[in-house]
Amino acid sequence: MSTISASPQLVGEQISLAEQAYRDIRDRLIMLDIRPGEPINDGQLALELGVGRTPVREALKRLEIDHLVVSYPRRGTFATIVDITELADVSELRRSLEPLAAYKAALGASDAERETLGALARDIERLGDRHVDKRGLMSYDLDVHRSIYRAAGNPHLEDTLIRLDNLATRIWCLVLDKVPSVAGHIDEHVALLDAIVARDADKAKAMALEHIVSFEQTIRAVL
Missing domain, CATH: 1.20.120.530 (GntR ligand-binding domain-like)
Structure with missing residues (x-):
């Protein structure tokens, strides 16, 4: 597991569970702790992050906009492939x-x-x-x-x-x-x-x- 720090936060800044889940999952994807092409289990992530599935699902929706994950109907959500081009x-x-x-x-x-x-x-x-x-x-x-x-x-x-x-x-x-x-x-x-x-x-x-x-x-x- 990466020890990367989260995004810089202002002292006393309060963030939601969905925002924290977003930042944590985002940095795992960035550092390839979640490998490109790997399926993403929202339940397992929720357990690892100590949050419910709802914040994780909200985070994954944002990460799809960021082109870090991709969802397919009836197949699930996956980390995007790293495209060198x-x-x-x-x-x-x-x-x-x-x-x-x-x-x-x-x-x-x-x-x-x-x-x-x-x-x-x-x-x-x-x-x-x-x-x-x-x-x-x-x-x-x-x-x-x-x-x-x-x-x-x-x-x-x-x-x-x-x-x-x-x-x-x-x-x-x-x-x-x-x-x-x-x-x-x-x-x-x-x-x-x-x-x-x-x-x-x-x-x-x-x-x-x-x-x-x-x-x-x-x-x-x-x-």
């Missing part, structure tokens, strides 16, 4: 929207959000002092992106980018064992986060674009 389409959108989110976060993040982003940067700098496996590094990748999206202050942009990042991360996880240096990819976040904290919007925008281009090149190199 989607990389170009996903990257095309991320090259436009990720820099926008970084730019907006640099200009508009609250003091509390800047503190969170700065702490995350310092934590990433210390990764070399302890053993973190590739899956653990992917958790940092998701945390960084989701934190920046939230700090951008536009819920529609945040929602769109989370969905795109989820699809990109599934592709990343599919080839994770072939990638020579995941740590190097994660280290790229430090300068990006520091630029946002320093309110250097132009630098943050440029570094976000560089990061997305680097990600796509890394994936293509191992395919």
Whole structure:
């Protein structure tokens, strides 16, 4: 089971059982804990998550919109296949929207959000002092992106980018064992986060674009 953290939450934020189920199942699908093409048993998931079937079913409906699960009449619900050919389409959108989110976060993040982003940067700098496996590094990748999206202050942009990042991360996880240096990819976040904290919007925008281009090149190199 993955130890990935949930989406960044504000202190004291209250979420419904359906929302928690959605986030938990979503991250299992993203990290391929639920394998592509695998049938999804809503009853078993409900037991594992400690909720009823209704929140799980509500979550699965949302995950179908996210293209992470697919339902067939009389057959059931399945994790979608990871389609490598989607990389170009996903990257095309991320090259436009990720820099926008970084730019907006640099200009508009609250003091509390800047503190969170700065702490995350310092934590990433210390990764070399302890053993973190590739899956653990992917958790940092998701945390960084989701934190920046939230700090951008536009819920529609945040929602769109989370969905795109989820699809990109599934592709990343599919080839994770072939990638020579995941740590190097994660280290790229430090300068990006520091630029946002320093309110250097132009630098943050440029570094976000560089990061997305680097990600796509890394994936293509191992395919």
